[in-house]
Amino acid sequence: GWSELDPDAQALVETLADSGRRLALLSNAPASFARHAEKQPWTRHFEHLIFSGDVGMAKPDAEIYRLLVQRLGCPAGDCLFFDDRTANVDAARAAGLHAELWPGAEAAKSLLL
Numbered sequence: 001g002w003s004e005l006d007p008d009a010q011a012l013v014e015t016l017a018d019s020g021r022r023l024a025l026l027s028n029a030p031a032s033f034a035r036h037a038e039k040q041p042w043t044r045h046f047e048h049l050i051f052s053g054d055v056g057m058a059k060p061d062a063e064i065y066r067l068l069v070q071r072l073g074c075p076a077g078d079c080l081f082f083d084d085r086t087a088n089v090d091a092a093r094a095a096g097l098h099a100e101l102w103p104g105a106e107a108a109k110s111l112l113l
Contacts, residue, residue: 004040005042006105008104008105008106009105010042011105012105012108012109012112013042013045014045015113016045016112016113017045019113021112022047022072022074023045023046023047024046024047024048024049024050024068024071024072025037025043025046025048025049025050026050026059026064026065026068026081027049027050027051027052028051028052028058028059029051029052029053030051030052030053031051031053031054032053033051033053034049034051034053034054037049037051047072048068048071048072050064050067050068050071052064055067059083059085059087059088059091059092060085060087060088060090060091060092061091062091062094062095065081065091065092065095065096065097066095068081069095069096069097075096076095076096076097077096077097077098079097079098080097080098080099080100080111080112081097081098081099081100082099082100082101082102082108083099083101083102084101084102086101089101
């Protein structure tokens with residue numbers, strides 16, 4: 001689960017939030033897990049938490065990426081999306097987002113900072 005983040009990932013999230021970066025979470029988790037995740041301290045850094053169980057759609061459906069961009073209120077091309085599944089990365093790119101396979105927190109720093 002996501003009760004505790006990897007320490008490197010948590011440090012990266014905190015650094016990004018402290019630098020003023022807007023963060024959003026897009027997860028295929030069910031609503032029951034969403035309620036648990038929302039209570040975790042690390043989620044305070046995210047402006048939007050979007051869970052498939054709440055919105056009735058899931059990655060890699062193009063509509064969920066449109067919802068993400070709509071909630072952020074920015075052009076898709078201004079977003080960098082990470083996921084651990086190639087199909088989700090490909091779908092995000094098709095929706096106009098910059099997207100990368102999650103390489104781990106240390107490697108992601110070069111793309112984010």
